[in-house]
Amino acid sequence: MTTLSQSQCGNFWKDGFLRLENVATHAELKTLRSVGDRLLREKAGFNEGLLFDFYPEGEGPEKPKLAQLHHPSHFERSLLEMDLARRAQRVAMQLLGPKARFVSDSFFHKPSHTEAVTPWHQDEAFTDPRIEHREVNFWFPLQPVSLQNGCMQFIPGSHLGPVLPHGPIGGDPTTHGLECTSGFESKDAVICPLQLGDCTIHGGRTLHFAGPNPSDAPRYAYSMVFGLPRRASSEVRTFPWNDNRKLSRDQRVHESRRAQGSFWPYLYRKVKEFDYTNPYEWRLGAHRVARLIKKGRTPAK
Ligand SMILES: O=C(O)CCC(=O)C(=O)O
Structure with missing residues (x-):
C-alpha cells in the first residue's frame, strides 16, 4: 500500500474510517513487537507520564488493564525511520493534503484474559477544545485481531457530527481513559477484524471501541497519528470532562519536568x-x- 484509490478516499470521508490490507511487512511487525516488548518491559516513559493505564492505576505501572505508551518514538527513534512511517505519511497526505505531518505514536497493550474494554470514544475528546485537530490515526495490530481478542469497531459517519459528551471511565476522575456517554447507538458499530499486516485508519472525531480480550495472548497494537497544522477552532465549545480530573499521569509529568x-x-x-x-x-x-x-x-x- 502506498496509495489509496479514489473510492478508498471517498469511503474514508463517508464513513470516517477505512480498513487496509497488507500494509506492514512481517519484518516491520517483528521490529514493532520487539521494540514494544522492550519499552514496556523497561516501563519506558512511566516517570514522564507517557506510560499509563486507561483505567485507575492503583499503586504503579504493574498489571495495567490497558496500557498506553504515548510517543514510544521518543525512546526509540528508529520507529520513525522505518519505511512504514513514510508509507503511512504518504497515505495521510492523500487524505489530508500535502501539509500532513507526523504528530505522535503509541503502543496499546491489553493483557490476556481481561474483561477491560477500550470504551467508545472520539480521540478529539482528549484535546483542548479551543484548538482544531485535523488528524488521521493508523492502527496496526501486532497479531491478528477479531471479536475474540478485541479488534477495533467504528460508528460510520460519527466523524460528521460534533464531539459528543464524554466522561472519565465509570465516572472515576482518576481514570486516564474517557468514554462517550451519549449520542450514539453501539448497535451501529462496524467490527473490523484484521490479519497481520493490515491496519485501520480513523479520523480524530470517529467514534471507536475495542472489546475485551478473553484470549490466551495479550492484544498488542501500534498506532501512528498524522495531522494538519493546528489552528484555532472555529466552533465555540467546551470539553468539561477534561476539567477537575485527578490523574496520576499529570502528577508524574509535573514532577519529571521539575526533576x-x-x-x-x-x-x-x-x-x-x-x-x-x-x-x-x-x-x-x-x-x-x-x-x-x-x-x-x-x-x-
Ligand atoms: O488499542 C486500543 O485498544 C485503542 C486504540 C485507540 O483508541 C486509538 O488508537 O485511538
Missing part, C-alpha cells in the same frame, strides 16, 4: 518538534510562556 536531568531533554524535544512555520503555534507558545511568568510572580498561598 534534574529531565527538563532539558523535554525542552530539546519541544524545540525540535515545534512547527516553526505555523503562526498559531507561536501564539500558543507565547501564551504558555506568559502563563508561566505570571505563575512565577504570584506568591504561593
Whole structure:
C-alpha cells in the first residue's frame, strides 16, 4: 500500500474510517513487537507520564488493564525511520493534503484474559477544545485481531457530527481513559477484524471501541497519528470532562519536568518538534510562556 484509490478516499470521508490490507511487512511487525516488548518491559516513559493505564492505576505501572505508551518514538527513534512511517505519511497526505505531518505514536497493550474494554470514544475528546485537530490515526495490530481478542469497531459517519459528551471511565476522575456517554447507538458499530499486516485508519472525531480480550495472548497494537497544522477552532465549545480530573499521569509529568536531568531533554524535544512555520503555534507558545511568568510572580498561598 502506498496509495489509496479514489473510492478508498471517498469511503474514508463517508464513513470516517477505512480498513487496509497488507500494509506492514512481517519484518516491520517483528521490529514493532520487539521494540514494544522492550519499552514496556523497561516501563519506558512511566516517570514522564507517557506510560499509563486507561483505567485507575492503583499503586504503579504493574498489571495495567490497558496500557498506553504515548510517543514510544521518543525512546526509540528508529520507529520513525522505518519505511512504514513514510508509507503511512504518504497515505495521510492523500487524505489530508500535502501539509500532513507526523504528530505522535503509541503502543496499546491489553493483557490476556481481561474483561477491560477500550470504551467508545472520539480521540478529539482528549484535546483542548479551543484548538482544531485535523488528524488521521493508523492502527496496526501486532497479531491478528477479531471479536475474540478485541479488534477495533467504528460508528460510520460519527466523524460528521460534533464531539459528543464524554466522561472519565465509570465516572472515576482518576481514570486516564474517557468514554462517550451519549449520542450514539453501539448497535451501529462496524467490527473490523484484521490479519497481520493490515491496519485501520480513523479520523480524530470517529467514534471507536475495542472489546475485551478473553484470549490466551495479550492484544498488542501500534498506532501512528498524522495531522494538519493546528489552528484555532472555529466552533465555540467546551470539553468539561477534561476539567477537575485527578490523574496520576499529570502528577508524574509535573514532577519529571521539575526533576534534574529531565527538563532539558523535554525542552530539546519541544524545540525540535515545534512547527516553526505555523503562526498559531507561536501564539500558543507565547501564551504558555506568559502563563508561566505570571505563575512565577504570584506568591504561593
Ligand atoms: O488499542 C486500543 O485498544 C485503542 C486504540 C485507540 O483508541 C486509538 O488508537 O485511538
